[in-house]
Amino acid sequence: MKILIPGLIKKMPKIKLITFDLDDTFWDIKRTIVNAEINSRKWIEDRIERKIEWGTIDDFLKIRNELIKDNPALNYDLGLLRKKIISYHTQKYFRNQKDLDEFIEEAFMFFLEERHKVKFFDDVITVLEKLSSKYKLGVLTNGNADIKKLGIDHMFEFSLSSMDVKSNKPDQGHFVKAKELSQISFQNTLHVGDHPVNDVYGARKLGINVMWFNLNNLVWDIDGNPPIQFKKWSEFINLLEENYGS
Numbered sequence: 418m419k420i421l422i423p424g425l426i427k428k429m430p431k432i433k434l435i436t437f438d439l440d441d442t443f444w445d446i447k448r449t450i451v452n453a454e455i456n457s458r459k460w461i462e463d464r465i466e467r468k469i470e471w472g473t474i475d476d477f478l479k480i481r482n483e484l485i486k487d488n489p490a491l492n493y494d495l496g497l498l499r500k501k502i503i504s505y506h507t508q509k510y511f512r513n514q515k516d517l518d519e520f521i522e523e524a525f526m527f528f529l530e531e532r533h534k535v536k537f538f539d540d541v542i543t544v545l546e547k548l549s550s551k552y553k554l555g556v557l558t559n560g561n562a563d564i565k566k567l568g569i570d571h572m573f574e575f576s577l578s579s580m581d582v583k584s585n586k587p588d589q590g591h592f593v594k595a596k597e598l599s600q601i602s603f604q605n606t607l608h609v610g611d612h613p614v615n616d617v618y619g620a621r622k623l624g625i626n627v628m629w630f631n632l633n634n635l636v637w638d639i640d641g642n643p644p645i646q647f648k649k650w651s652e653f654i655n656l657l658e659e660n661y662g663s
């Protein structure tokens with residue numbers, strides 16, 4: 418007769434695919450974007466040789482919401498949204514559409530370069546290197562960071578952005594596409610991210626295992642069942658093995 422020990426069952430290895438969020442999970446996005454924004458504005462002003470009234474954050478959100486109202490795709494197409502905003506601030510300085518379009522393209526490329534100047538949290542790369550020899554790894558991001566540009570793409574089987582799936586997490590688009598690409602079921606998948614709703618709640622709703630990167634010690638208030646959480650990447654592998662086996 419087989420004796421089933423609950424503790425052992427719980428520790429059965431079952432994770433085959435680990436998917437990761439990027440912004441605020443691998444690096445601090447606010448610092449990255451603020452630097453990219455400051456440098457991009459300077460670049461634009463230098464190029465058109467004028468000071469621009471960029472407005473406050475509230476002005477920015479107002480412009481953003483108006484643009485999204487006109488074109489709902491801007492909700493997930495961050496690149497196009499940024500180009501529209503550059504256009505909003507600079508179009509009056511251009512005599513024709515062609516020159517404006519070229520300028521916007523160049524300004525956007527500059528921003529993208531800056532946006533990829535990220536500082537990884539301690540131990541992220543070491544942990545990913547170890548994991549990639551044992552698990553399939555994937556990226557599920559609502560942002561527009563490109564793992565190729567960051568030089569970490571060799572560790573991942575795939576990377577899906579909101580543009581790829583025409584929706585934002587917590588909608589199921591990213592998660593469903595990951596399953597389709599990897600051919601690994603949700604119950605054999607672990608999703609790791611910082612956002613309680615977009616990452617943890619979104620993945621959990623589908624039956625995906627989750628680990629919450631909770632750098633700022635937020636309180637879990639979504640339901641009475643707090644997820645496994647960690648705040649240092651050096652803790653990740655031990656925690657993974659404790660909870661899901663090795």
Ligand SMILES: [Mg+2]
Nearest residue numbers: 438440441611
């Ligand atoms: Mg995030």
